[in-house]
Amino acid sequence: MLLAVVAILVFPRTEALRNFYTAAVFEHARFGTENDTARLIVDTNLGFYKKATEIAKSKGADVIVFPEYGIFSPGDRPQLKNYLEMIPDPRKVRANPCEEHEAYSQRPILQTLSCLARNNSMFIVANTGDIQNCEGDPDCPSDGVFHFNTNVVFDREGALLVRYHKEHLFYEFGMDLAREQQNTTFVTDFGTFATYICFDIDFERMSQVARWPAVDGVMFSTMWVEQPPQMKSIQVWESWALGNNATLLASNIQLPGANALGSGIFHGQKGALAYSFDPDGISKLVVARVPKSTFHWVSPNASITAITENRTWDWEDDGKDVPLECSTKLLNESTDIYKDYRCIEENVTKYTFKELEGSSGHVEACNNGLCCSLDYFTGGLNDRFFLGVFSGIYHHFRRYSWCEEDCILARCEALGNASCATFPMMSQTVFKYVHLRANFTSEMAYTTVLENGMRLVPVSEFAINHDLLGKSVRFENEAGRKLITVGIKGRCYDRDPPYHR
Numbered sequence: 444m445l446l447a448v449v450a451i452l453v454f455p456r457t458e459a460l461r462n463f464y465t466a467a468v469f470e471h472a473r474f475g476t477e478n479d480t481a482r483l484i485v486d487t488n489l490g491f492y493k494k495a496t497e498i499a500k501s502k503g504a505d506v507i508v509f510p511e512y513g514i515f516s517p518g519d520r521p522q523l524k525n526y527l528e529m530i531p532d533p534r535k536v537r538a539n540p541c542e543e544h545e546a547y548s549q550r551p552i553l554q555t556l557s558c559l560a561r562n563n564s565m566f567i568v569a570n571t572g573d574i575q576n577c578e579g580d581p582d583c584p585s586d587g588v589f590h591f592n593t594n595v596v597f598d599r600e601g602a603l604l605v606r607y608h609k610e611h612l613f614y615e616f617g618m619d620l621a622r623e624q625q626n627t628t629f630v631t632d633f634g635t636f637a638t639y640i641c642f643d644i645d646f647e648r649m650s651q652v653a654r655w656p657a658v659d660g661v662m663f664s665t666m667w668v669e670q671p672p673q674m675k676s677i678q679v680w681e682s683w684a685l686g687n688n689a690t691l692l693a694s695n696i697q698l699p700g701a702n703a704l705g706s707g708i709f710h711g712q713k714g715a716l717a718y719s720f721d722p723d724g725i726s727k728l729v730v731a732r733v734p735k736s737t738f739h740w741v742s743p744n745a746s747i748t749a750i751t752e753n754r755t756w757d758w759e760d761d762g763k764d765v766p767l768e769c770s771t772k773l774l775n776e777s778t779d780i781y782k783d784y785r786c787i788e789e790n791v792t793k794y795t796f797k798e799l800e801g802s803s804g805h806v807e808a809c810n811n812g813l814c815c816s817l818d819y820f821t822g823g824l825n826d827r828f829f830l831g832v833f834s835g836i837y838h839h840f841r842r843y844s845w846c847e848e849d850c851i852l853a854r855c856e857a858l859g860n861a862s863c864a865t866f867p868m869m870s871q872t873v874f875k876y877v878h879l880r881a882n883f884t885s886e887m888a889y890t891t892v893l894e895n896g897m898r899l900v901p902v903s904e905f906a907i908n909h910d911l912l913g914k915s916v917r918f919e920n921e922a923g924r925k926l927i928t929v930g931i932k933g934r935c936y937d938r939d940p941p942y943h944r
């Protein structure tokens with residue numbers, strides 16, 4: 444008894460003494476159509492943010508991350524002007540919009556986010572838009588202002604810590620590109636983090652920064668385009684965390700008809716601590732405990748809470764609404780942005796594919812000097828599976844290009860004269876063993892193992908190996924799993940052509 448009292452006196456509930464922190468990411472089903480006023484759209488979405496923050500706080504969260512374009516939708520220049528707010532540079536001036544009530548009274552987004560942080564004594568990471576006068580600057584657009592897709596980070600007092608302008612815009616012609624490369628790292632009472640936005644994850648900088656020795660992880664806001672077979676949201680988040688040995692807190696938007704869903708909390712060695720992937724138009728808060736960098740393990744005590752206008756409830760059976768198909772090559776255009784889940788395949792036109800033939804065996808294929816081999820053992824092949832390999836410059840949505848090396852095993856179906864074109868999300872084929880390896884030349888590689896219904900296979904069931912002969916992944920499970928994709932994506936960042944927006 445006495446000991447307990449002493450312990451309480453000597454060890455107050457300071458953050459510094461715990462071996463974990465609690466993180467929350469909010470997957471928001473953004474409200475608003477072209478016919479709603481800007482004010483209603485902002486107020487309604489921030490109303491959801493407030494609910495989510497308060498629930499996160501009740502679960503002990505130290506930080507909550509919100510998605511890209513969670514408060515207003517992407518748009519053209521005139522549309523965006525209804526939402527953008529002038530955001531000060533926190534390296535130059537101290538700004539606390541909640542405290543400085545008068546000065547920020549016309550900037551409701553910044554003020555609300557700052558008050559959410561302050562009222563709940565939490566760190567807040569959110570995506571919004573910055574507008575800055577630029578008259579006199581030779582690159583200044585004709586309307587005299589820059590528009591920046593911006594992440595802001597507030598500390599527990601509501602003070603602005605970081606203002607980050609997105610460095611890799613994805614189309615987004617209503618926004619301007621960041622003026623320079625930024626240092627987005629910031630220090631909290633539970634570690635040092637950086638913040639990035641969506642398309643940034645495809646490029647070298649975010650990975651480089653995550654591997655700085657001081658950095659524990661990245662707080663990431665996104666509105667991601669779902670791209671099978673290897674680039675669907677949760678696959679990318681987990682494989683990126685594992686590939687960079689860094690925590691990733693990934694908050695995506697829930698708009699399956701706009702190709703976007705899938706959020707979670709991913710650890711650099713343990714993979715997913717908690718995630719949600721369910722195309723149903725319902726906002727969800729994902730919460731988990733994350734070990735601090737110097738500690739090995741702590742139970743995540745993960746939870747998912749569904750949040751709608753009038754109700755909140757514990758979310759069970761995540762994934763129950765995942766359909767067989769999402770391909771825009773097979774399905775009509777989505778008519779309900781909250782329900783009709785659509786995805787757009789990676790450009791696999793230059794891959795070399797070989798179909799698996801027996802219930803077990805060995806298959807090899809090469810493409811541009813990259814050779815990929817597969818050993819597998821199934822309980823009987825009940826679907827069509829292919830080994831795919833690619834090495835070279837990858838062309839993304841007819842606009843962006845980079846260098847990659849791919850070696851995949853995937854369930855896929857033919858379309859037209861392409862033998863492997865679409866990637867269903869269900870499978871009846873039980874794999875007990877898969878060993879995939881290739882002589883990659885990329886330094887960085889991202890590995891994904893996905894099963895029936897878009898669920899991530901526990902990291903304890905597969906081993907990733909990098910050595911002089913290349914890279915490999917070995918999956919083994921006595922009981923077997925109905926896999927849909929096993930893949931390794933090498934990113935030869937050093938051979939990327941320069942990025943142009």
Ligand SMILES: *[C@@H]1O[C@H](CO)[C@@H](O)[C@H](O)[C@H]1NC(C)=O
Nearest residue numbers: 475476477478479778779780
């Ligand atoms: C917006 O209003 C117009 C005109 O009333 C209507 O045709 C359109 O369907 C509405 N759009 C949405 C998304 O509700």
Ligand SMILES: *[C@@H]1O[C@H](CO)[C@@H](O)[C@H](O)[C@H]1NC(C)=O
Nearest residue numbers: 493554555556557558559562
């Ligand atoms: C913060 O707390 C104050 C005082 O209780 C309240 O008036 C305000 O609405 C709160 N703001 C947010 C965004 O929660």
Ligand SMILES: *[C@@H]1O[C@H](CO)[C@@H](O)[C@H](O)[C@H]1NC(C)=O
Nearest residue numbers: 625626627628629630655657
């Ligand atoms: C980035 O910023 C952090 C925090 O301000 C600082 O400690 C670090 O040295 C900076 N890194 C670089 C490469 O500028």
Ligand SMILES: *[C@@H]1O[C@H](CO)[C@@H](O)[C@H](O)[C@H]1NC(C)=O
Nearest residue numbers: 659687688689711712736737
């Ligand atoms: C991964 O990071 C942890 C610290 O967060 C470090 O202890 C470990 O050695 C790293 N592992 C590798 C393979 O670099």
Ligand SMILES: *[C@@H]1O[C@H](CO)[C@@H](O)[C@H](O)[C@H]1NC(C)=O
Nearest residue numbers: 501502730742743744745746
């Ligand atoms: C785990 O989370 C649940 C619900 O969020 C909570 O009731 C419980 O106390 C937590 N467990 C621990 C050990 O803190």
Ligand SMILES: *[C@@H]1O[C@H](CO)[C@@H](O)[C@H](O)[C@H]1NC(C)=O
Nearest residue numbers: 724725750751752753754755
């Ligand atoms: C939520 O409640 C309000 C007021 O009771 C009601 O008008 C609205 O239709 C409800 N929304 C939903 C989605 O049920």
Ligand SMILES: *[C@@H]1O[C@H](CO)[C@@H](O)[C@H](O)[C@H]1NC(C)=O
Nearest residue numbers: 773774775776777778779783
């Ligand atoms: C999808 O589009 C096709 C061709 O336009 C049409 O025949 C079919 O009825 C549509 N199906 C649905 C479910 O809307």
Ligand SMILES: *[C@@H]1O[C@H](CO)[C@@H](O)[C@H](O)[C@H]1NC(C)=O
Nearest residue numbers: 809812813814881882883884
């Ligand atoms: C990969 O292996 C194949 C077959 O052994 C070989 O022809 C090719 O040159 C190797 N590629 C690299 C980059 O080492």
Ligand SMILES: *[C@@H]1O[C@H](CO)[C@@H](O)[C@H](O)[C@H]1NC(C)=O
Nearest residue numbers: 790792793838839840841842
């Ligand atoms: C797919 O890649 C091929 C070959 O590199 C290229 O010609 C084509 O334009 C790309 N398609 C898209 C949609 O980017």
Ligand SMILES: *[C@@H]1O[C@H](CO)[C@@H](O)[C@H](O)[C@H]1NC(C)=O
Nearest residue numbers: 792793858859860861862864
């Ligand atoms: C596949 O079909 C498309 C048109 O349907 C054609 O342009 C292309 O040349 C064909 N490719 C092959 C390899 O036959």
